[in-house]
Amino acid sequence: METIVFSTLNGVLYGLLLFMLSSGLTLIFSMMGVLNFAHASFYMLGAYFAYAIGATTGFWAAMLLAPILVAGVGALVERYGLRNVHRHGHVAELLFTFGIAFLIEEIVKLIWGRNPVPYSPPAVLQQPLFTLWGTQYPSFRVFMMIVAVLMFITLWLMLKKTRIGLIVQAALTHPHMVGHLGHNVPLVFMGVFAVGCGMAALAGVIGGALLVTDPAMALTLGPIVFVVVVVGGMGSLGGAFVASILIGLIQTFAVAVDASLSDLLARFGVMVSNRSDLGRITLAQVAPMLPFLLLVLVLIFRPRGLMGARES
Amino acid sequence: MSALVLTNVVKNFGAAQIIRDVSLEVPAGERHAIIGPNGAGKSTLFNLISGAFPPTSGEILVNGQKASGAPPFQINRSGLSRSFQVTNIFHNMSVYENVRCATLWALGHRYVFWRFISGMKDVEQRTEEILDLIGLAAVRETPAGLLSYADQRALEIGVTIAGGAKVILLDEPTAGMSHHETERAVALIRKVTEGRTLVIVEHDMSVVFGLADRISVLVYGQIIASGTPAEIRANKKVKEAYLGEEAA
Amino acid sequence: MSRTSTLRTLAVWVAFAAVLLVLPMVFTSRTSLTVMNVMGIWMVFALAYNMLLGQSGMLSFGHAVYFGLGGYAAIHLIVAIKAQRLGIPVFAVPLVGFMAGMAAGALIGWFSCRRSGTPFAMISLGIGELVAAAGFMFVSVFGGEEGISGDRSAGPRIFGLTLGPQIHVFYFIAFWMFVSTLAMWAFTKTPLGRLANAVRDNPDRVAFIGYDPQRIRFLVFLISGGFAGLAGALSAVNFEIINPETLGAQGSGAVLLMTFIGGAGVFYGPIIGAAIITFMQSMLSDFTKVWQLYLGLLFVVMVLFAPFGIGGMVARILGAVKRGELAEKLPGWLLGTLGGLTAFFGAVMVIEMAYRIREGGRPFRAFGRDFVHTSPLNWLLAGIIVAAGIAIVTIAVRWRQRGTLGAALRFREVAP
Numbered sequence: 001m002e003t004i005v006f007s008t009l010n011g012v013l014y015g016l017l018l019f020m021l022s023s024g025l026t027l028i029f030s031m032m033g034v035l036n037f038a039h040a041s042f043y044m045l046g047a048y049f050a051y052a053i054g055a056t057t058g059f060w061a062a063m064l065l066a067p068i069l070v071a072g073v074g075a076l077v078e079r080y081g082l083r084n085v086h087r088h089g090h091v092a093e094l095l096f097t098f099g100i101a102f103l104i105e106e107i108v109k110l111i112w113g114r115n116p117v118p119y120s121p122p123a124v125l126q127q128p129l130f131t132l133w134g135t136q137y138p139s140f141r142v143f144m145m146i147v148a149v150l151m152f153i154t155l156w157l158m159l160k161k162t163r164i165g166l167i168v169q170a171a172l173t174h175p176h177m178v179g180h181l182g183h184n185v186p187l188v189f190m191g192v193f194a195v196g197c198g199m200a201a202l203a204g205v206i207g208g209a210l211l212v213t214d215p216a217m218a219l220t221l222g223p224i225v226f227v228v229v230v231v232g233g234m235g236s237l238g239g240a241f242v243a244s245i246l247i248g249l250i251q252t253f254a255v256a257v258d259a260s261l262s263d264l265l266a267r268f269g270v271m272v273s274n275r276s277d278l279g280r281i282t283l284a285q286v287a288p289m290l291p292f293l294l295l296v297l298v299l300i301f302r303p304r305g306l307m308g309a310r311e312s
Numbered sequence: 313m314s315a316l317v318l319t320n321v322v323k324n325f326g327a328a329q330i331i332r333d334v335s336l337e338v339p340a341g342e343r344h345a346i347i348g349p350n351g352a353g354k355s356t357l358f359n360l361i362s363g364a365f366p367p368t369s370g371e372i373l374v375n376g377q378k379a380s381g382a383p384p385f386q387i388n389r390s391g392l393s394r395s396f397q398v399t400n401i402f403h404n405m406s407v408y409e410n411v412r413c414a415t416l417w418a419l420g421h422r423y424v425f426w427r428f429i430s431g432m433k434d435v436e437q438r439t440e441e442i443l444d445l446i447g448l449a450a451v452r453e454t455p456a457g458l459l460s461y462a463d464q465r466a467l468e469i470g471v472t473i474a475g476g477a478k479v480i481l482l483d484e485p486t487a488g489m490s491h492h493e494t495e496r497a498v499a500l501i502r503k504v505t506e507g508r509t510l511v512i513v514e515h516d517m518s519v520v521f522g523l524a525d526r527i528s529v530l531v532y533g534q535i536i537a538s539g540t541p542a543e544i545r546a547n548k549k550v551k552e553a554y555l556g557e558e559a560a
Numbered sequence: 561m562s563r564t565s566t567l568r569t570l571a572v573w574v575a576f577a578a579v580l581l582v583l584p585m586v587f588t589s590r591t592s593l594t595v596m597n598v599m600g601i602w603m604v605f606a607l608a609y610n611m612l613l614g615q616s617g618m619l620s621f622g623h624a625v626y627f628g629l630g631g632y633a634a635i636h637l638i639v640a641i642k643a644q645r646l647g648i649p650v651f652a653v654p655l656v657g658f659m660a661g662m663a664a665g666a667l668i669g670w671f672s673c674r675r676s677g678t679p680f681a682m683i684s685l686g687i688g689e690l691v692a693a694a695g696f697m698f699v700s701v702f703g704g705e706e707g708i709s710g711d712r713s714a715g716p717r718i719f720g721l722t723l724g725p726q727i728h729v730f731y732f733i734a735f736w737m738f739v740s741t742l743a744m745w746a747f748t749k750t751p752l753g754r755l756a757n758a759v760r761d762n763p764d765r766v767a768f769i770g771y772d773p774q775r776i777r778f779l780v781f782l783i784s785g786g787f788a789g790l791a792g793a794l795s796a797v798n799f800e801i802i803n804p805e806t807l808g809a810q811g812s813g814a815v816l817l818m819t820f821i822g823g824a825g826v827f828y829g830p831i832i833g834a835a836i837i838t839f840m841q842s843m844l845s846d847f848t849k850v851w852q853l854y855l856g857l858l859f860v861v862m863v864l865f866a867p868f869g870i871g872g873m874v875a876r877i878l879g880a881v882k883r884g885e886l887a888e889k890l891p892g893w894l895l896g897t898l899g900g901l902t903a904f905f906g907a908v909m910v911i912e913m914a915y916r917i918r919e920g921g922r923p924f925r926a927f928g929r930d931f932v933h934t935s936p937l938n939w940l941l942a943g944i945i946v947a948a949g950i951a952i953v954t955i956a957v958r959w960r961q962r963g964t965l966g967a968a969l970r971f972r973e974v975a976p
Contacts, residue, residue, distance in 0.1 A: 111914070423779055
């Protein structure tokens with residue numbers, strides 16, 4: 001019971017973090033048709049910026065400033081980079097964002113070094129919030145959930161209730177029409193790209209403090225975020241949400257259930273020796289592979305993703 | 313045997329019914345035109361016949377083989393080839409290469425990767441024939457994307473007929489052409505479809521009435537009349553629904 | 561193909577073989593042999609990769625999987641040759657690498673080739689991560705962190721090569737590199753090779769000329785996987801060791817950079833890219849710790865301004881020579897190159913000085929002068945150099961667009 005409650009909490013938490021990233025990615029993808037390979041790099045930039053700014057202003061100001069700065073960087077990347085390669089097609093765009101991801105990682109290494117930086121949540125949030133079965137639950141995790149939920153509510157309200165949101169929604173499906181109506185579609189694109197990057201950075205401000213802030217953090221999380229987007233169905237926000245939570249839960253439960261594969265297979269009547277490779281591997285070890293296994297399964301049995309609209 | 317038979321074909325997109333119970337039979341060797349106002353479903357009908365997407369219900373036979381539900385390449389192999397309203401060629405490849413690729417399957421070369429393509433005399437010969445036929449032999453090395461619009465349309469037809477399909481579907485082959493270019497295109501279509509079955513969607517009435525043996529009129533996803541050009545001209549329903557509209 | 565062009569093609573290949581034979585006599589040092597061996601391996605891998613990227617329009621972020629699996633098949637065979645005293649020469653091991661890469665390609669391509677474009681790219685990335693993670697998990701097959709090592713000098717010999725000394729390994733790699741390059745070049749001249757181009761340009765239309773685009777992608781994927789596996793086997797023989805990292809994202813990224821920078825649009829582009837980047841890797845890493853940053857910068861600049869790559873530039877120059885336009889175009893090109901180099905030098909200054917802010921060390925030295933990062937003047941200078949370089953490039957581009965140098969120097973375009 002204890003394991004189940006904690007794993008669910010942590011799984012949802014991890015899922016929310018994934019969704020903070022994948023929602024921005026999905027927004028950019030469905031709008032511009034570009035899968036931003038550098039999305040997780042902006043997440044990393046968010047963490048590093050918050051660390052650097054926080055050193056002088058403290059955590060709270062940094063939490064506000066870092067995403068804004070990263071959004072600015074994102075806007076520049078869109079304006080002076082992505083927009084120019086757009087005419088060469090999606091593969092060129094993907095290549096460009098791949099290059100940006102590569103470049104950001106190297107620049108981060110250049111400025112902050114290869115080792116993790118000591119970036120941690122403020123003291124207020126490091127105290128335990130409540131205790132369950134003798135285990136303390138850190139308040140920073142709950143804070144993270146609140147931030148994530150607030151971010152989604154803001155995003156939703158912006159999309160549904162504001163004029164800009166309406167234009168964005170229209171531009172998602174009919175960019176040319178929106179352009180003919182006199183709206184500055186390139187500016188809207190730049191704005192969406194910047195906001196998406198800013199959202200990733202906000203995730204980074206929190207994810208960096210929760211997990212670890214090092215130059216490898218983009219490469220660790222990036223592929224999983226892409227899996228989320230493909231599994232959820234490319235371009236579907238609802239799908240991204242379901243897939244984020246699903247992958248969050250799967251991974252946390254796999255880590256929490258300390259069983260080896262041989263135990264698991266034995267339940268199904270398959271006997272594997274404890275000595276063999278397959279028998280020795282624990283479920284926790286398999287955990288990092290599970291999202292990718294899920295990807296393969298989804299591709300074989302439901303190529304358009306969980307909630308994808310079409311297969312193309 | 314009829315080249316093309318459609319029986320009670322229906323296509324729905326969501327709640328909208330675009331093709332409503334269309335039945336049509338085109339005998340081999342006929343030049344058949346499909347006309348109708350914008351949004352009548354002509355292009356959708358072509359997409360159904362050529363396999364771009366499957367019909368919701370009904371059956372399509374191409375040269376006696378079931379085509380409804382089959383992928384496009386399967387339908388192409390049963391002897392039906394189509395062109396597109398918006399030029400749809402291989403832009404980064406030369407004119408010669410465009411036509412050559414289109415001849416390969418019909419000549420039985422399939423997915424061959426153990427023989428040089430330049431050593432295939434039948435491919436070379438067929439490609440040269442087609443290039444002469446469509447009048448693009450002089451620009452054979454030009455990348456297709458750099459051709460003039462009229463030449464791209466000619467290449468579109470060349471790619472369509474290169475496989476030697478018995479049934480040819482042409483989707484508005486003269487769209488966007490000047491009067492002079494249209495005349496050239498009609499002569500070309502006449503020449504390349506000799507001895508074959510042609511189904512053509514066209515807006516230019518002079519082209520339709522000059523070329524077609526029979527005409528079908530599609531309005532709101534239904535065929536309201538089918539007959540010889542003279543019969544269609546005299547048909548009251550057609551005048552109301554289509555020609556009348558144009559005159560108004 | 562006409563007779564003269566056949567002869568010319570033959571001459572190119574003979575010359576290529578002759579260069580391979582002579583190279584180790586020109587560059588005799590142990591270091592250059594080592595570098596050339598690595599180059600050969602990457603050339604095969606990059607050419608295999610370009611069957612996907614350049615020829616079929618498939619962007620893969622996980623092609624190291626096939627390279628690595630080919631390498632593992634090879635190393636296991638090499639180990640077996642020694643342990644079981646098999647009568648198989650190590651010289652033939654690359655064939656096994658080819659088959660392993662192809663088998664892996666068949667298994668994975670079966671579902672990944674159903675998609676194209678961005679989804680295909682994402683899937684390849686996911687598969688790459690999956691296989692790399694599995695590599696670290698199944699210790700008996702992949703050898704865990706340390707990997708698996710073997711002894712290439714075991715087993716019967718071919719051509720009198722023991723494969724012990726570096727020079728033997730050079731000719732071993734050169735032989736397989738030549739054969740693979742020839743085979744992959746020949747592939748582009750076959751119906752399937754041509755259809756791959758058609759799928760790259762317009763997959764939807766391919767379906768209407770009788771071909772299944774998915775099948776074409778799948779077949780190309782198989783063959784590309786095979787040659788990647790062969791390259792992996794060459795690597796296994798060269799290093800006598802292979803570890804699960806070989807399967808991972810780094811190799812996949814490297815081969816993408818090489819292919820693109822070399823030029824995906826021309827057949828020999830990846831060869832150039834592999835040579836240049838392997839050279840950079842071995843030489844530049846002695847001079848600067850941040851050479852990867854330069855690589856990334858080069859890549860991004862090329863995606864933005866020269867997506868045809870270095871090979872594309874070579875093709876343009878050759879084309880100009882053929883048409884007799886070289887004299888007309890050369891000044892503009894030289895000016896552009898000058899501007900590019902200037903801007904690049906400015907960027908180097910910025911990067912090297914930035915590096916020293918955190919790491920310290922001896923100041924950055926160029927043209928007999930030290931540039932100390934603590935002096936703001938040097939930063940200003942670097943900024944000016946970058947700006948000047950960009951200005952020169954802009955003038956060169958406008959020269960081409962507007963026809964004359966005089967017009968290029970004006971700020972606004974004057975209507976002729």
